[in-house]
Amino acid sequence: MRYSGISADGRAWRKARRPKKCLLAEHPALRDLVIQKLLLEWSPQQISGWLRTVYPHDPMMQVSHETIYRSLFIQSRGVLKQQLCAHLRRAQSMRRPRAARDATLRSSIPDALCIRERPAEVEDRAIPGHWEGDLLCGTDSTQIATLVERTSRFVMLVKMANRNPSEVAQALGQHVQVLPSELRRSLTWDRGLEMRKHKDFTLASQMQVYFCDPQSPWQRGTNENTNGLLRQYLPKATNLSSWSQEQLNEIALRLNQRPRKTLNFRIPAEVLSSSVALTG
Secondary structure, eight states, X not given: OOOOHHHHHHHHHHHTXXXXXXXHHHOHHHHHHHHHHHHTTOOXXXXXXXXXXXXXXXXXXXXXXXXXXXXXXXXXXXXXXXGGGGGSSSOOSSOOOHHHHHHHHHHHSTTOEEGGGSOHHHHHTOSSOEEEEEEEEOSTXXXXXXXXXXXXXXXXXXXXXXXXXXXXXXXXXXXXXXXXXXXXXXXEEOSOGGGTTHHHHHHHHOOEEEEOOTTOGGGGHHHHHHHHHHTTTSOTTOOGGGSOHHHHHHHHHHHHTSOBGGGTTBOHHHHHHHHHHHHO
């Protein structure tokens, strides 16, 4: 068949017409499988990835997680019932785009930098000096700050009198100043308002602060895992105000001298020391 530009243009316009019929509406077997996995509390991203693994050569049995989300939240499509939203990890009635989440972060924490703005070197853990932080909470509204270096899993604990942003920034800034400059590169924190004064912390420490997405603890996975280890010494039913900074330093020392499987059973203190020697 001879190519015709006019015919091709017409076909392109016909294919681009909106609304297009939803993929899940056109393929009942795929839709039923998606519903089955949603009822098992699988996330749309898990379903999409699993389908690509199980049906690698059948595009009719594959669907993106965004299509699943749209089918759930745009009920006019009439494909997936809204009741299935209750099986998502966050049983919400709508999904906010990433840009809107970032805008909310910046409005609640002035001049906040999102985690996606971190340098690439933070991700591969090749360069020491990038930290993750959080508040570990106890009873009676007490808390301490936990700081974990990503390369070595080296831990620092900071006594906190309260969650006042100015006092949090001051306490953290003073504590990290004992570190050499090559170990003060960045800090990744959750979206807690206790870090509203992050610019004061950066001024004192020369460490840029980056903030995670909401309800995304895996973005600080090293810190989350370390907080779990700390519960051996600081159970949830503990009033953390009774612990002195000296006692917290002793707990941190124990963790920093304990072999870690993720480090091939090396000791965090030794890994940190050798990392600094290599980059110094």
